Amino acid sequence: MTAAKHDGAPRAPRGTLYLVPAPLDFGCDTQAPLGDVLPEATLRAAARLEHWICENAKTARAYLKRVNDLYPIARPIQELQIRELPRAVHKKGDHQAGSFDAKPLLGAALQGHDIGLVSEAGMPAVADPGSSVVRAAHDLGLAVVPLTGPVSLLLALAASGLNGQNFAFVGYLPQDAAERTARIRALEALSRKTGQTQLFIETPYRNAALMDALCAGLQPDTRLSVSSGLTLASGRTRSACVRDWRQPPRSGAPDNATPAVFAIGA
Amino acid sequence: MTAAKHDGAPRAPRGTLYLVPAPLDFGCDTQAPLGDVLPEATLRAAARLEHWICENAKTARAYLKRVNDLYPIARPIQELQIRELPRAVHKKGDHQAGSFDAKPLLGAALQGHDIGLVSEAGMPAVADPGSSVVRAAHDLGLAVVPLTGPVSLLLALAASGLNGQNFAFVGYLPQDAAERTARIRALEALSRKTGQTQLFIETPYRNAALMDALCAGLQPDTRLSVSSGLTLASGRTRSACVRDWRQPPRSGAPDNATPAVFAIGA
Numbered sequence: 001m002t003a004a005k006h007d008g009a010p011r012a013p014r015g016t017l018y019l020v021p022a023p024l025d026f027g028c029d030t031q032a033p034l035g036d037v038l039p040e041a042t043l044r045a046a047a048r049l050e051h052w053i054c055e056n057a058k059t060a061r062a063y064l065k066r067v068n069d070l071y072p073i074a075r076p077i078q079e080l081q082i083r084e085l086p087r088a089v090h091k092k093g094d095h096q097a098g099s100f101d102a103k104p105l106l107g108a109a110l111q112g113h114d115i116g117l118v119s120e121a122g123m124p125a126v127a128d129p130g131s132s133v134v135r136a137a138h139d140l141g142l143a144v145v146p147l148t149g150p151v152s153l154l155l156a157l158a159a160s161g162l163n164g165q166n167f168a169f170v171g172y173l174p175q176d177a178a179e180r181t182a183r184i185r186a187l188e189a190l191s192r193k194t195g196q197t198q199l200f201i202e203t204p205y206r207n208a209a210l211m212d213a214l215c216a217g218l219q220p221d222t223r224l225s226v227s228s229g230l231t232l233a234s235g236r237t238r239s240a241c242v243r244d245w246r247q248p249p250r251s252g253a254p255d256n257a258t259p260a261v262f263a264i265g266a
Numbered sequence: 267m268t269a270a271k272h273d274g275a276p277r278a279p280r281g282t283l284y285l286v287p288a289p290l291d292f293g294c295d296t297q298a299p300l301g302d303v304l305p306e307a308t309l310r311a312a313a314r315l316e317h318w319i320c321e322n323a324k325t326a327r328a329y330l331k332r333v334n335d336l337y338p339i340a341r342p343i344q345e346l347q348i349r350e351l352p353r354a355v356h357k358k359g360d361h362q363a364g365s366f367d368a369k370p371l372l373g374a375a376l377q378g379h380d381i382g383l384v385s386e387a388g389m390p391a392v393a394d395p396g397s398s399v400v401r402a403a404h405d406l407g408l409a410v411v412p413l414t415g416p417v418s419l420l421l422a423l424a425a426s427g428l429n430g431q432n433f434a435f436v437g438y439l440p441q442d443a444a445e446r447t448a449r450i451r452a453l454e455a456l457s458r459k460t461g462q463t464q465l466f467i468e469t470p471y472r473n474a475a476l477m478d479a480l481c482a483g484l485q486p487d488t489r490l491s492v493s494s495g496l497t498l499a500s501g502r503t504r505s506a507c508v509r510d511w512r513q514p515p516r517s518g519a520p521d522n523a524t525p526a527v528f529a530i531g532a
Contacts, residue, residue, distance in 0.1 A: 019424045019425060033307075035305060035306045036305055036306065036414070037305050037307070037414045038414075039301060039303050039305050040302065041299075041302035041303070123420060124424060125423075125424045126423055126430040127431055128431075130424075131426075133427075134424070134425065134427035135505065137427070138506065144503050144505075145425070145501070146421040146424045146496070148414075148416040148421070148497060150414040151417060154419070155389075157391075158285045158389050158390060158391045158392050158396075158400070158412045159285060159400065159410045159411070159412040161397050161399075161402075162401075163397060164391045164393060164394070164396075164397050165393055165394075165435075165437045166434075166435065166436055168432075168433065168434035168435075168462065169431075169432065169434075170462075171431045171432055196434065196436075230412070231414060235411070236409070238404070239400075239404040
């Protein structure tokens with residue numbers, strides 16, 4: 001909690017907004033032991049917080065049950081205050097959702113309670129909803145504290161061997177095949193011109209279609225790295241030139257059920 | 267260890283390259299407890315590995331001493347094999363260092379030993395040297411496993427409230443004042459055009475000069491987020507419009523001794 005003062009007038013202590021990472025195994029067949037991917041300080045904070053803002057309340061409760069197996073949570077799960085982000089934010093992202101004002105979600109912090117923000121997997125507000133809540137917290141003068149945990153994009157970037165000193169994450173590629181190929185070629189051209197690694201993701205059931213489009217659309221010398229199942233025992237990263245990816249069997253390509261991160265460096 | 271076979275011929279099992287994150291407190295006055303920022307699986311891997319490739323052997327040994335306080339390391343530190351990346355890679359980065367071939371550094375893995383790659387702070391090969399080692403590992407057919415730990419860029423991005431679904435990290439800005447201002451304005455224009463958050467870093471003793479340049483060069487409505495001392499008790503993030511940053515005292519600006527991450531969203 002912070003006890004900030006403004007304008008010289010005393011004010012009740014305000015809560016802090018904690019950004020609480022979740023494991024990356026959401027929707028996967030197997031789970032990573034929580035202690036493998038979350039430091040003790042993150043687990044203790046998750047166990048202590050009684051107010052939550054999340055993408056999906058059911059997933060948040062399942063996560064807190066796993067936390068409770070390691071560190072007893074402060075109250076029974078049904079007594080926690082768990083509030084969901086609106087559907088428009090899920091669907092379009094915080095920055096395309098127009099004028100969504102997240103301040104009302106932060107009411108508990110104005111009454112002195114710390115709040116946790118959690119998404120379904122990984123770091124909230126990174127390739128996931130939540131940034132509107134963080135922005136609102138800053139605008140209300142709340143302290144914002146990000147806690148350490150797994151971030152699939154950065155694990156994938158490190159494991160790719162591609163340029164980690166200049167990189168971009170561009171989200172999802174277009175679904176339309178012609179538009180997708182045009183985008184792939186534009187990202188490759190940008191990478192060639194600037195040296196900037198380009199990272200993107202896809203809904204798992206479209207992994208194979210994306211791999212086909214990448215193998216067909218990229219130049220043979222461009223390096224393509226694909227990480228899937230990060231933090232799981234089955235996790236793997238293959239980083240190779242497109243020329244090599246084109247050789248069957250396409251070893252290292254993700255199946256259509258596992259989240260993957262794609263990176264190219266031309 | 268992986269026991270891959272090529273060409274049908276049996277081959278000795280090969281070691282895996284583990285990417286081992288380090289805490290972010292390198293060069294800081296205070297240290298974060300290691301268990302606050304590194305999950306148990308990362309600490310156990312660091313304790314187990316006997317072969318290391320690092321940015322700086324002295325820093326790597328200091329890190330392993332801290333690990334040893336929590337999990338006894340496999341051998342006395344002086345018996346570990348610790349090899350440094352060449353200076354050219356430190357200075358220019360893996361992707362500007364020309365034809366540096368990191369394969370000879372990975373000899374132990376060809377003999378079946380797992381190897382750890384570690385940098386001075388955070389995730390190796392992300393805003394830090396090491397990607398040439400990762401690339402060489404892939405080219406040798408070694409498995410590459412990134413372990414979870416703190417990544418200052420992503421903690422800063424999450425805490426900024428800026429767009430986390432489209433972002434870029436561009437490294438350091440130019441030192442020359444006129445070039446730096448031109449670069450700041452180009453990044454702001456890019457962010458305005460594409461919605462892409464632009465992240466960059468600076469050597470701590472230039473923090474104040476960079477803050478001056480940002481406050482002078484950016485538009486009043488552009489949001490500027492500055493995170494310093496991430497993962498430390500003194501850590502803080504301020505995310506506000508440039509108009510507000512211009513008001514003295516410049517609350518939330520980093521001092522000239524603490525690593526900071528800067529992010530803008532126009």
